[in-house]
Amino acid sequence: MNTSTENIKVVDHKINYNNLVFYVIDTTNSILNIDHTMGYDALILDASDPEYARIVLKKIRSHYNPEFYLKPVFLLNFKETKDPLLNNMHDGLMTSYDQVVSMSEVAKRIFLKTTQLDNQLIPSFEGQTVKKVLNYMYTRDIRTLKPIVDLNSSIGYTYPELSINFTNTEEPQVLEILEWADREGLIWPDFYERVYLCNNCNSGALSYREVCPHCNSANSKSEDLVHHFPCAYIGPISDFQNNIDSSLNCPKCNKTLRHIGIDYDKPSVIHHCNNCDQNYQDAFIKSKCLSCEDDIDVKYLVPKTVNIYKLTRKGRSAATSGFLSSSLEVDDIFGTINMQTLRIMLHYELEKVKESPAQKTSIALVHLENIFELYNKIGKKGERKLLEELVAVVRENIKSSDVIAFESSSTLYLMLTNTTSENAEQKLMNLTALTENLIKKNFNSFKVNLLYKVKMLDANKKAEVQLQELSKDFFA
Amino acid sequence: MEYLDEFFNYISSVSPSKLVRVFWFFFFFEFVRFFLVDFTTVLLWKITAVFRKKRVKEGRNLFWAEKPLISIIVPGKNEGKHIFKLANSLKEQTYQNFELIVIDDGSDDETKSICNSLKKNGLIDIFLSNDVRGGKASAANLGLRYSSGKYIIHMDADCSYDRDAVENIIVPFYYNEKLGAVGGDVQVRNYRESLCASLQAIEYTDTISIGRISQSQLGIYRIISGAFGAFKKDALDSVGGWDIGPGLDGDITVKVRKMGYEIHFEPTAICQTNVPVTFKALTKQRLRWDKSLIRFRVRKHRDVFYPNESFRISNFVSFVENITYSLVLNFKWYFYLIDMVLNYTSRLVFIIPMNFILYTINNYFKFIVFSLFRERKNVKAEYFMLYMPLMALYFGYYLRLVRTYAYLQELIFRRSYEDSWNPEKSSRQAKSLKL
Ligand SMILES: [Zn+2]
Ligand SMILES: [Zn+2]
Numbered sequence A: 001m002n003t004s005t006e007n008i009k010v011v012d013h014k015i016n017y018n019n020l021v022f023y024v025i026d027t028t029n030s031i032l033n034i035d036h037t038m039g040y041d042a043l044i045l046d047a048s049d050p051e052y053a054r055i056v057l058k059k060i061r062s063h064y065n066p067e068f069y070l071k072p073v074f075l076l077n078f079k080e081t082k083d084p085l086l087n088n089m090h091d092g093l094m095t096s097y098d099q100v101v102s103m104s105e106v107a108k109r110i111f112l113k114t115t116q117l118d119n120q121l122i123p124s125f126e127g128q129t130v131k132k133v134l135n136y137m138y139t140r141d142i143r144t145l146k147p148i149v150d151l152n153s154s155i156g157y158t159y160p161e162l163s164i165n166f167t168n169t170e171e172p173q174v175l176e177i178l179e180w181a182d183r184e185g186l187i188w189p190d191f192y193e194r195v196y197l198c199n200n201c202n203s204g205a206l207s208y209r210e211v212c213p214h215c216n217s218a219n220s221k222s223e224d225l226v227h228h229f230p231c232a233y234i235g236p237i238s239d240f241q242n243n244i245d246s247s248l249n250c251p252k253c254n255k256t257l258r259h260i261g262i263d264y265d266k267p268s269v270i271h272h273c274n275n276c277d278q279n280y281q282d283a284f285i286k287s288k289c290l291s292c293e294d295d296i297d298v299k300y301l302v303p304k305t306v307n308i309y310k311l312t313r314k315g316r317s318a319a320t321s322g323f324l325s326s327s328l329e330v331d332d333i334f335g336t337i338n339m340q341t342l343r344i345m346l347h348y349e350l351e352k353v354k355e356s357p358a359q360k361t362s363i364a365l366v367h368l369e370n371i372f373e374l375y376n377k378i379g380k381k382g383e384r385k386l387l388e389e390l391v392a393v394v395r396e397n398i399k400s401s402d403v404i405a406f407e408s409s410s411t412l413y414l415m416l417t418n419t420t421s422e423n424a425e426q427k428l429m430n431l432t433a434l435t436e437n438l439i440k441k442n443f444n445s446f447k448v449n450l451l452y453k454v455k456m457l458d459a460n461k462k463a464e465v466q467l468q469e470l471s472k473d474f475f476a
Numbered sequence B: 001m002e003y004l005d006e007f008f009n010y011i012s013s014v015s016p017s018k019l020v021r022v023f024w025f026f027f028f029f030e031f032v033r034f035f036l037v038d039f040t041t042v043l044l045w046k047i048t049a050v051f052r053k054k055r056v057k058e059g060r061n062l063f064w065a066e067k068p069l070i071s072i073i074v075p076g077k078n079e080g081k082h083i084f085k086l087a088n089s090l091k092e093q094t095y096q097n098f099e100l101i102v103i104d105d106g107s108d109d110e111t112k113s114i115c116n117s118l119k120k121n122g123l124i125d126i127f128l129s130n131d132v133r134g135g136k137a138s139a140a141n142l143g144l145r146y147s148s149g150k151y152i153i154h155m156d157a158d159c160s161y162d163r164d165a166v167e168n169i170i171v172p173f174y175y176n177e178k179l180g181a182v183g184g185d186v187q188v189r190n191y192r193e194s195l196c197a198s199l200q201a202i203e204y205t206d207t208i209s210i211g212r213i214s215q216s217q218l219g220i221y222r223i224i225s226g227a228f229g230a231f232k233k234d235a236l237d238s239v240g241g242w243d244i245g246p247g248l249d250g251d252i253t254v255k256v257r258k259m260g261y262e263i264h265f266e267p268t269a270i271c272q273t274n275v276p277v278t279f280k281a282l283t284k285q286r287l288r289w290d291k292s293l294i295r296f297r298v299r300k301h302r303d304v305f306y307p308n309e310s311f312r313i314s315n316f317v318s319f320v321e322n323i324t325y326s327l328v329l330n331f332k333w334y335f336y337l338i339d340m341v342l343n344y345t346s347r348l349v350f351i352i353p354m355n356f357i358l359y360t361i362n363n364y365f366k367f368i369v370f371s372l373f374r375e376r377k378n379v380k381a382e383y384f385m386l387y388m389p390l391m392a393l394y395f396g397y398y399l400r401l402v403r404t405y406a407y408l409q410e411l412i413f414r415r416s417y418e419d420s421w422n423p424e425k426s427s428r429q430a431k432s433l434k435l
């Protein structure tokens, strides 16, 4: 291609080059509404103000839509920073607009790779997040997830490609997701470092110090104990000191101490607490959490391994051909059955419907559309608690012969026996209100988008097919 | 049979004066000192108890009114397993205003973790640990340094104490303010474990307990057992605590005496201890004890014999008595032996058994008579009756031989400085400074 740099001009924040439109973002863009970049092929982000650049870059890369998070972003006027996000989540550095020439090649390579991606929806929060990271890594030819020291991260380390989807304080969740991806066989861990986290808030910002075992105060004075062999006197070194010179004299026999190991030694150390006046040797080591201010005995800290993760074969192909999550942890919530059992039960239900056509049975799909935003905040334990409460509410409002099955932590199926589709519709409207209320009340006024679809069982179709149709109708 | 006839013939044929000539050692020394003197003083002690009663009662009231803080110091190496039992049993004491201070002297077993957990659970008040062993004296001194009680009680981790032992050992301070230290009565807990232990149990009840009552009466009581002794903190501080030596027991008492304090033996403050169960272990223990007589009476504290300003007649008598009866008599016995061999060669076959009979009769008599004076017995007296004949061998030969060996070793080679009881670094210093 024969293109000269002369026709590179910025017009109204845009550069047209080589059939690509670059959109330039600098502090004069009042935007920060990322939707404005929709449709542009690549972005040039002015990084003279790293603070600003960081905010914009994070908005782009943490977006749920591949249109944004996969968009090539080039940094202009970038100066080396300590920010792992800014350092790692761009696609190239520019010092002048002329470099658009080479950047366009980079962008095209990314586009090519983007077209190869599989767009399957993974039915879990972890799955979705990991797929997103895998997509990004694939389009950028990244093979490892490497932890980088980050003072802003609550655990002290950050995995830029993954952590960008979370806030600094949500960093412990990043570790959970990595553990999940490890269990799924998508990534392979290599030990990198161990961190200890607060057992209350999971923060790694801890201040360690020796404290008095009696009153937990760190206000103490430590002294060597000195043993004078000839007279067997033993006491803190201050017993031997004087105000005049630096010689040490035994308070019992008045002799001057001469030579350590010969006439005296220091068999141990003693601490004196200035707060409660106790003497002790077995100082406790406590760590104060700088985030929640809990004072924790070190043995109760939560140890976590920070690994370097390499993509496995499954992980490498997951971006282009998708992957099946093998373990749905929502399986064993009390009051539910798993999808396998649901299919079998539907099969028998169909037999019954065939025999007595008067009997009507409905199936319903319920989807909590934006629930991952909440899971993101409340973590794995909170998620489980929420689902358990949800099941309890649903169970109260359906018959005992009805069943609930989770397909993922955001999608569940109901089988409602002796229920026409109209009745089912009515029931689900009630349930929607109840669920929305429940979540709103328990989770800080979070407003969940609950969507559902109801279908009456057709005696002439296979159970499996009917479930697929329901899902297809819903997500189409 | 023929021998027995001859034996009785010989015995009955000797005139009283001849009897004394042949058995002079027994009559002049053993009988006089260990029976007559002890018996008279103990009898006197029993009789005067009536007069003391009021004083003791007032002292006890005074003690309970003041309720002083008492520091109990337990130094030791690798005693973790015993400490738990000790700390628990101390909760049973009638007197509870004490702090328990445990000093770990360079243990290399789980002692440290056991004690730390006991401390966490409030069973130990102060636990200090030396990474390097410094010897029992320095461990006790470390406890003393961090104690805050008005009285200090020294205990051994592997001993157990009567419910009122702590109270009883402190009360004497409240009716005799000249006291600097009080020793408790040590009894043998494991007397059934072996013959060796049984013999020691008799020795402890007879010679040691009764002997100490009598010594205390005479004002010459000199050894406060390391297993159970109480001190005024002021007194201990003024002598700088314990010095290194082959035993904690004797030396500190002499030092406290030299400061002008009186020492008292309290037979109602009772502690039970495990004694060595084999003669091998017993020999080792006694060699250490006996060497300390030479090191402390004859060497370190020989100034009690000098008529200087700190001279006290009771100290002088105590030392003379101790040295005479232990050291001099020990060697005098060999004179007796030589005397007999040279002058009564043909009669030895009768003299030796006769000696044995005399001693045994004396032992039975002593044991039965003194039983009347013992206020609390851990064993029925009958238990020991069977063992009594062996005591003549135990006292007369076994202990004497051990003692002789110890004295010679210490007098000639100063072996106590090589005793593993103290770390080598301390012994080297002590030896070069002639302590
Ligand atoms: Zn000194
Ligand atoms: Zn304190």
Ligand SMILES: [Zn+2]
Pocket (backbone or CB within 6 Å): A198, A199, A200, A201, A202, A203, A289, A290, A291, A292, A293, A294
């Ligand atoms: Zn915290």
